[in-house]
Amino acid sequence: MVVVTKSNFVEQSNDFLDHLPSAAFVAVDEEMTGISVGNQRPPKDETPSQRYPDLKKAPETYSIIQLGISLFHYTGDGKSPSPPVIRNPSETSPAAVPNREDPDWTVRKYNFFAFPGKDSERSVVLNPSAVAFLHQHNISFDKWTKEGVPYLLEDQAEKAVKQYTDRVLEAEAKEQQESKQPTVQEASQRRVQLRRTEDVDFFTRAMATLRNWLDTPVSATAAILNNQNPDNQNEAKNPPEGACFMLPECNSFMRRALYESIGQEYPSLILEKVPGANRIQVWRLSDAEKEQRQQRLRKEAWSDLIVERVGLFRIFFALSQVCRGFELERDSPMLASSLADVDFHKEPTLYRGARNRKVPIIVHNGFMDLCFLQTHFVSHKLPDSLAECKAAIRKYFPVIYDTKILAAECSPIHFNDNTRLGALFARVSSHLEGRVQVIRPPPPPPGESASAGSDPSITSEEHFADYDAYMTGICYLGICQCIHRMSEYPGRSGGVAVKPTVGTLTHLLEPIDDPEVRKAFGRNLLYQMSMFNLDLEISGVNDDPLCRGMNKNASYRVANTPQSTNTRDIINCLSRQMDRTGRPVVFEIVWIDDTSFIVAASYRPNGTHNNRQQNGSGDEVLMEHGRIIHNALKDRFPNSNISSMAQYLEEQEKKRLAAAAETPSEPSVVSRMLNWIGINVGSSSQQGTEGPATKKRRLD
Structure with missing residues (x-):
């Protein structure tokens, strides 16, 4: 494992920048000082937009301790491997494993410790339960606080680079001026x-x-x-x-x-x-x-810019550049490998360069990870609305895959399995044995301690950010192979040579708007701990889809039932229902509170993808089953309020808009002053309404 701190940040970040552009995909994970504010559980039928104001408090309050990144490179011949089968990740070189084929994939793992700089405006807040959890898994708080790499927001980093460049150019001009004798x-x-x-x-x-x-x-x-x-x-x-x-x-x-x-x-x-x-x-x-x-002072100034000022923003910036399809400008002050490579006469502008393939980000249940990246490198505060937050995430990372979505929604063999990262990795990794090799970190230069490369005192294990990122990438590989083998998604290689950057993951070469890729692999869908998935490509308030293949028009919310109602009553009501072809109606039950629950039709024909991916027949069956469920519920609970989730969410949105329209706007300071002296100033919503005119107070 490569533990990256201030002492080896320049060396290891250069290694990261060298290998980042050619990666097939990048897996990311984080360890934070807390992941939730408050202990109250939200209602299960709450939409992502309704839940967002509470969710955003955690990334705005807590801090990243470790940023783990794993770069996956394809090294095979572009052909689909034999039944893919990843050796236990013991970080050994191929030579240490006798009689084995060359691996199809190589992985480079980086574990960046992050700690706010001395001039940072960000406070460090620790959640007691998170601290106990991290202590339990041997996270070094001493290393974090003493050696963690600082970071800046985007505008602060751009300002720091410009100030540094201006000082260098001013020094050059001063040297030229001093060379002239006055x-x-x-x-x-x-x-x-x-x-x-x-x-x-x-x-x-x-x-x-x-x-x-x-x-x-x-x-x-x-x-x-x-x-x-x-x-x-x-x-x-x-x-x-x-x-x-x-x-x-x-x-x-x-x-x-x-x-x-x-x-x-x-x-x-x-x-x-x-x-x-x-x-x-x-x-x-x-x-x-x-x-x-003079050379020493120049090198120290550049190193101070990279380590003490820009810090981890260098990693975020390079990552977002590659994910957006831009080439890295390795002659810029921020991304150059050394001072000698910097071209100071090029304008230091962020986010530019030639277009290239967009490298995808892979996460596991990663919405909070992406939000933490926003609050640490873009703005301390997230946008007010979920739609704006989605747009902000996609601005920097246009292509995202969530392995929790892949397992729960897209992979037929994992639908009913435990999708926790460790459990998923244990199942998937056995099918990739010998196909993936973890690259050892480079040895430290002569005369330097081992801390310049790796930390032998810390072993790779679950809940270290780099290892969790590694497991996430392995799960992505394994589940994608499963989808290719067992689904109707054909891939697009068609005998044409596949680019060596992605190997058999041909869907990563598809256009960004390809609906087949989006459906088959859940592109830009993020898992939520609720009935809903979060769709980054949808901006509507209540348009995010239900999870596990449920359909809002085939899912019914039943409210005001007798308190004696239990799950067995619902099962007895629906368990013997059949459609017109004799197919049994499959359903899921989600309790909201003691008197409210949701029943959703669930249909996954032939063990393939979720319902959104069928060519019409799946949706038709789902809607038919939904109607059967609705009729059975009406017969069993005649005095309860029953409505589809689509109707319920529409009614909730109407109520929200009506409440917003009735809420009076906050008067301005001038309006309050005029009202105080007796001149009534109505809000714009009150002007033009009928009724007697307000009598003005006489001013003596």
Whole structure:
């Protein structure tokens, strides 16, 4: 496992950027300081739009501890493998496994520790139950708080990169200007004049001490700098190169006088203000030392930008670029591998470049993961409405697949199985044995500790973000293979050579608007812990589909039933129902409260996809079964309110709109002031209504 902290962020993020563009898909998972605000469970029939205001509080409140990313690359020949079958992920090289075929897939795992920077506006809030859970699974809070990589929002990162680029260009211009010798008249115009006796005396003493230091041989100065003469308090200790002298502390006016005089009298010296002190340090360097120091300071400034300023936004930015189909500009300050690769004369604009294949993001029950990415890298606050939130997610990640949706909705052999990530991985991985290889992290450079590459003290296990991302990707591979084998979706290779970036996942090459891919693989559908799935391609308030193949027009909400009603009563009412072909009616029961429940028709012919994917016959059978269920419920519960979910949601939306129209708008400050002095100012909704005019108060 590659544990990425501030100490190895440049090296490991460069490795990530090198391999990201060629990935077939990217699996993502996160560990957070909390995932819910409050302990109250929402009603089961609550729509995603109704639930969203409460859901958004968690990503706005809590923080990411680990961001796990796994890059999956296809390395096979483009042909469908024999019954796919993933070796136990022991992070071994192919050479360590004798007598085996070359793998079809390789995986690179990254576990980024994230912690807000010292200037961050984001507070760190810990949920007690989440902390206990993470402690139970050996998450290192010490590593998180001390070594976590900072991050910025998008606009802050763009501003930081621009400021850095401007400083570099200004320094270049200053060097060119300083290379020109000023005339005597120009030099005299810039000099300040010391008139006070105490200023002149201070200036004379400071220059005298500087001259004495300059007369000291370099070897003796080096001995002092190596702390062999600690009595001299003016000497800087252990500089990276050359010799350095500290002038006495003084105000800005005197510092300017010293800058001007020393710069004119000793132009070969380098002067700079001591950080955090009102002192000047003077560097005596050879030409080679000057060049070495200049290169070191430039590298430190770029490294500070990448690690301490931009931080993890570098990863988010590159990921969103590739997912949107843009090529990475590896000569930009943010994405270059080193300072030497940066082109400072190119305008630092985010999100541009040539178009390419959109790399999909793979998540498992990942709506909250995507929302956390938004609040950490785009805006601390999520949009007010779910429709706006969907648009924001798709802006950065246009193609998303949720393995929880794939298992529960699209894969016939997993419909009734436990779809928890660990359980799903245990079943799917056995069918991919020998086909996937986890790439070891690169060894640390000579002389560096193992922390520069991997952390041997931490083993890959469930609930580490990188390993959960890895399991998510494995589940995606296995379920997609299952769908290809057992469904009616034919794929589109048709004898044509498949691009090596995706191998047998030919649906990843389809146009973004291909309805077959959307239906067969659940593209841009996200799992919700409710009766509904969340559809990122739908913006309507109550248009998100029901889960498990249920249809709103074939699902019925029964309210105000006798409190003595139980599940057995409902089953007895419906268990013997048949359609006109003698096919039994299959249904699901969801209790809302003690007197309300939902019964939904459920039909998956021949064990294939959900009902949305049938060519008409599935929907027809579903609607027929729904009518049978409706009639049986009316006979059994004649005094209860029975309506289809489509009707119920339509009525709820009408009530919401009516309540919004009746809610008076908040008066402006001016309106409140005018009302206070007696001038009534009605809202726009009240103007033009019939009735007696309001009498104005007389102003005395």
